[in-house]
Amino acid sequence: MSLDMTQVVTLLDEHHLLTEVTTLNDRQTFSNVTYNSKTVKPGALFFCKGNFKPDYLASAKAAGATAYVSERAYDEGDGMTRIIVNNIQKAMSLLGAAFYDYPQNDLFIIAFTGTKGKTTSSYFTYGIEQIHTHDRVALFSTIDRIVGNAPEDRFKSDLTTPESLDLFRDMRRAVDNGMSHLVMEVSSQAYKKNRVYGLTYDVGIFLNITPDHIGENEHPTFADYLYCKSQLLVNAKTCIINAETDHLAEVYQTAKSTTEPDHIYLYAREGAQLSENVPLDVTFKNVNETLHQSDFEVTGLSEKGKQLQVNGAYELHVPGDYNESNAVSAIMASALAGASSTDAVQALTDVHVPGRMEMVTSADHGTIYIDYAHNYASLKALLSFLRTQTDAGRVIVVLGSTGNKGVSRRQGFGQALSEEADVAILTTDDPGFEDPKKIAEEIDAHIDHQSVQVQYVMNRAEAIQTAIKMSHQDDIVVLAGKGEDNYQKVNGVNTPYATDVTIAKNAVEEL
Numbered sequence: 001m002s003l004d005m006t007q008v009v010t011l012l013d014e015h016h017l018l019t020e021v022t023t024l025n026d027r028q029t030f031s032n033v034t035y036n037s038k039t040v041k042p043g044a045l046f047f048c049k050g051n052f053k054p055d056y057l058a059s060a061k062a063a064g065a066t067a068y069v070s071e072r073a074y075d076e077g078d079g080m081t082r083i084i085v086n087n088i089q090k091a092m093s094l095l096g097a098a099f100y101d102y103p104q105n106d107l108f109i110i111a112f113t114g115t116k117g118k119t120t121s122s123y124f125t126y127g128i129e130q131i132h133t134h135d136r137v138a139l140f141s142t143i144d145r146i147v148g149n150a151p152e153d154r155f156k157s158d159l160t161t162p163e164s165l166d167l168f169r170d171m172r173r174a175v176d177n178g179m180s181h182l183v184m185e186v187s188s189q190a191y192k193k194n195r196v197y198g199l200t201y202d203v204g205i206f207l208n209i210t211p212d213h214i215g216e217n218e219h220p221t222f223a224d225y226l227y228c229k230s231q232l233l234v235n236a237k238t239c240i241i242n243a244e245t246d247h248l249a250e251v252y253q254t255a256k257s258t259t260e261p262d263h264i265y266l267y268a269r270e271g272a273q274l275s276e277n278v279p280l281d282v283t284f285k286n287v288n289e290t291l292h293q294s295d296f297e298v299t300g301l302s303e304k305g306k307q308l309q310v311n312g313a314y315e316l317h318v319p320g321d322y323n324e325s326n327a328v329s330a331i332m333a334s335a336l337a338g339a340s341s342t343d344a345v346q347a348l349t350d351v352h353v354p355g356r357m358e359m360v361t362s363a364d365h366g367t368i369y370i371d372y373a374h375n376y377a378s379l380k381a382l383l384s385f386l387r388t389q390t391d392a393g394r395v396i397v398v399l400g401s402t403g404n405k406g407v408s409r410r411q412g413f414g415q416a417l418s419e420e421a422d423v424a425i426l427t428t429d430d431p432g433f434e435d436p437k438k439i440a441e442e443i444d445a446h447i448d449h450q451s452v453q454v455q456y457v458m459n460r461a462e463a464i465q466t467a468i469k470m471s472h473q474d475d476i477v478v479l480a481g482k483g484e485d486n487y488q489k490v491n492g493v494n495t496p497y498a499t500d501v502t503i504a505k506n507a508v509e510e511l
């Protein structure tokens with residue numbers, strides 16, 4: 001992989017990003033691109049971005065970087081080629097795609113956005129595409145990044161949507177490993193930070209939007225959050241929209257601003273009250289729902305909906321009514337990629353999403369669910385589904401809320417618990433630099449004590465053991481928020497944590 005000065009200047013110029021360039025040598029070629037001084041190789045092009053310190057540039061130069069791209073000049077970069085741009089993130093994304101020789105051109109890309117359901121829908125789609133493509137599909141999710149079929153091609157993700165240079169590097173790896181399809185999650189931050197600037201998707205899916213990720217380091221307002229999320233549709237050749245989403249009118253309008261209605265597909269549960277009168281292409285309805293699985297039927301309504309050939313009965317072994325909606329988005333996206341409904345039926349029966357609706361059973365105590373729900377909308381969706389599945393039993397919930405971010409979630413948790421839970425055991429969940437007990441008290445301040453019995457057990461493992469021990473056979477125990485995380489973020493350190501699933505299994509064995 002390489003990039004030369006002519007390409008750099010031409011690309012930046014074409015996109016009106018170039019402010020000034022001082023070259024050492026017009027024929028300079030770069031064999032490495034990086035935004036981290038610790039990974040510089042001789043001959044590197046170095047990007048100065050984010051919370052950058054000039055010392056990093058000095059280190060990059062010492063390690064052999066010969067040029068830097070930045071929004072301002074630094075004395076530490078004297079003696080290097082200086083490329084000054086008006087938007088470093090956009091410049092990095094464009095040059096990253098060029099350096100890795102546009103791997104996106106060799107991939108059919110299916111991209112999901114939404115406040116909730118991105119990871120789940122991506123895993124569902126990945127499962128279908130594995131069957132359809134005979135294992136030639138990559139996955140960039142919040143949990144795993146999978147760029148091939150060898151064990152070393154599967155690793156944990158740091159971000160939901162990687163930094164642009166990492167994104168194009170991993171796409172290149174996927175293509176070189178023979179992958180033909182990519183399923184990816186696109187966060188609103190990815191648009192805010194231009195991590196996907198210049199990238200076009202074959203299919204873009206908008207799942208839903210509710211207030212979240214609004215705060216100091218994320219989005220200043222809900223309008224900004226909605227704008228960033230909607231950019232996925234602007235950059236998709238074909239759009240799929242969940243017509244049950246809030247703000248449907250704005251979302252549909254955004255899709256139509258760049259995509260012909262013939263390439264926009266809308267789906268909803270049969271009989272759902274929509275906020276806007278839109279032409280539905282596909283509907284679905286539940287046939288049978290249990291704590292273990294959902295059986296549902298899908299029907300194409302419009303001519304283009306029928307052409308997807310997704311009509312039929314499906315069995316999903318990840319419970320939750322909202323997961324039927326996630327599954328329908330995956331079935332439609334995969335159909336647009338060429339998968340058959342038989343591929344989808346087979347995949348959805350087997351699919352497993354780490355940390356989402358994982359179930360642990362016990363002989364004489366309640367059934368335990370481990371789920372990543374960590375805001376009002378997801379906790380409400382999860383608990384109200386479980387509530388419909390319990391008759392006489394109680395809903396016992398173990399949760400905390402993260403420190404130093406998403407502070408509004410504390411009120412949301414209190415509200416969802418008041419609406420749907422019988423017992424809340426408040427505990428620790430990534431407290432960061434805050435006192436977890438204080439966070440718990442803030443959640444508690446929003447709990448209705450007439451309907452919910454509250455306990456504080458700040459050690460999360462003990463909280464889980466307490467919940468399981470107190471449960472009776474008809475009860476449901478929900479361990480919310482951490483999913484499959486194997487660490488707790490405490491005072492800036494990722495402290496090892498055994499995972500909710502392991503702790504629950506051990507607690508059941510010890511009963």
Ligand SMILES: CC(=O)N[C@H]1[C@@H](OP(=O)(O)OP(=O)(O)OC[C@H]2O[C@@H](n3ccc(=O)[nH]c3=O)[C@H](O)[C@@H]2O)O[C@H](CO)[C@@H](O)[C@@H]1O[C@H](C)C(=O)N[C@@H](C)C(=O)N[C@H](CCC(=O)O)C(=O)O
Nearest residue numbers: 035036037049050051052056159160161163187188189213
């Ligand atoms: C606010 C934000 O977007 N921050 C991201 C951003 O940070 P940054 O650019 O300021 O980087 P930094 O780590 O502070 O360091 C500054 C620069 O100095 C460089 N450096 C640093 C040290 C050194 O010795 N040498 C050196 O060169 C770094 O490589 C970097 O380029 O770039 C980093 C990667 O380069 C990200 O890890 C970091 O994400 C933070 C940690 C984060 O968690 N962001 C969240 C909000 C996020 O993006 N979440 C979304 C999901 C949420 C959603 O659903 O919307 C996601 O896509 O994951």
Ligand SMILES: Nc1ncnc2c1ncn2[C@@H]1O[C@H](COP(=O)(O)OP(=O)(O)OP(=O)(O)O)[C@@H](O)[C@H]1O
Nearest residue numbers: 115116117118119120142322371372373378381382
């Ligand atoms: N369509 C949906 N609507 C509401 N809640 C959902 C939906 N899908 C999943 N959830 C709930 O949200 C939780 C997170 O789901 P998932 O990880 O798929 O979403 P995500 O969009 O990737 O979330 P995040 O941005 O927080 O990583 C699940 O554990 C479940 O409780």
